[in-house]
Amino acid sequence: TQLLEQSPQFLSIQEGENLTVYCNSSSVFSSLQWYRQEPGEGPVLLVTVVTGGEVKKLKRLTFQFGDARKDSSLHITAAQPGDTGLYLCAGAPDDYKLSFGAGTTVTVRA
Amino acid sequence: GAGVSQSPSNKVTEKGKDVELRCDPISGHTALYWYRQSLGQGLEFLIYFQGNSAPDKSGLPSDRFSAERTGGSVSTLTIQRTQQEDSAVYLCASSLVLGPTYEQYFGPGTRLTVT
Numbered sequence: 001t002q003l004l005e006q007s008p009q010f011l012s013i014q015e016g017e018n019l020t021v022y023c024n025s026s027s028v029f030s031s032l033q034w035y036r037q038e039p040g041e042g043p044v045l046l047v048t049v050v051t052g053g054e055v056k057k058l059k060r061l062t063f064q065f066g067d068a069r070k071d072s073s074l075h076i077t078a079a080q081p082g083d084t085g086l087y088l089c090a091g092a093p094d095d096y097k098l099s100f101g102a103g104t105t106v107t108v109r110a
Numbered sequence: 111g112a113g114v115s116q117s118p119s120n121k122v123t124e125k126g127k128d129v130e131l132r133c134d135p136i137s138g139h140t141a142l143y144w145y146r147q148s149l150g151q152g153l154e155f156l157i158y159f160q161g162n163s164a165p166d167k168s169g170l171p172s173d174r175f176s177a178e179r180t181g182g183s184v185s186t187l188t189i190q191r192t193q194q195e196d197s198a199v200y201l202c203a204s205s206l207v208l209g210p211t212y213e214q215y216f217g218p219g220t221r222l223t224v225t
Contacts, residue, residue, distance in 0.1 A: 004152075006152075030211075040218060040219075041218050041219075042114070042203070042216025043216050044216070045213045048211050088153065097168075097169070098143075098153075098155065098214070100152040100153035102151055102152040103152050
């Protein structure tokens with residue numbers, strides 16, 4: 001059983017559309033991180049959210065941390081082919097060992 | 111380069127053989143992590159090293175797996191008597207300090223295939 005559940009597992013959309021990826025858990029996290037991984041490469045950190053209810057924006061990407069610090073979402077506005085990749089959420093519920101979700105594979109078609 | 115490097119990038123081995131995977135972290139990073147990534151399973155924590163402290167080996171799946179970090183820098187993950195279920199991508203990451211909010215910088219991984 002995954003500590004962090006991500007949905008959907010796969011997402012294929014047309015360039016210009018919006019998308020949202022969800023990361024949910026029954027555990028409380030002091031922080032959650034979002035990574036993007038491209039084929040043949042390691043994950044790259046996009047953002048860390050720390051405060052319940054926090055919203056962070058990174059260009060067309062908006063990250064939100066739930067009020068109870070058990071869930072997070074990633075919203076991409078006007079997706080572009082360059083947004084294609086595996087999106088992973090990660091958190092450490094009670095120490096510094098990160099637990100990762102299984103990931104959401106996003107494909108943006110031109 | 112200034113990033114985390116891993117070698118080899120690909121390794122194909124026969125069941126029962128031993129393999130060694132190498133990780134060169136970013137210079138000056140005191141924390142080093144090993145993860146395993148299987149298809150559809152996300153990243154699984156294996157082990158971490160922090161400075162001169164005893165490593166946390168709690169994520170190692172069996173006693174066939176071991177790792178060492180020499181001189182606080184390069185790390186080697188060794189898998190003895192490999193099994194087909196060991197096939198996965200093994201990722202190494204390093205960070206300046208140990209903690210959940212500190213960015214971990216990942217290497218490109220070693221894809222291990224056990225035949």
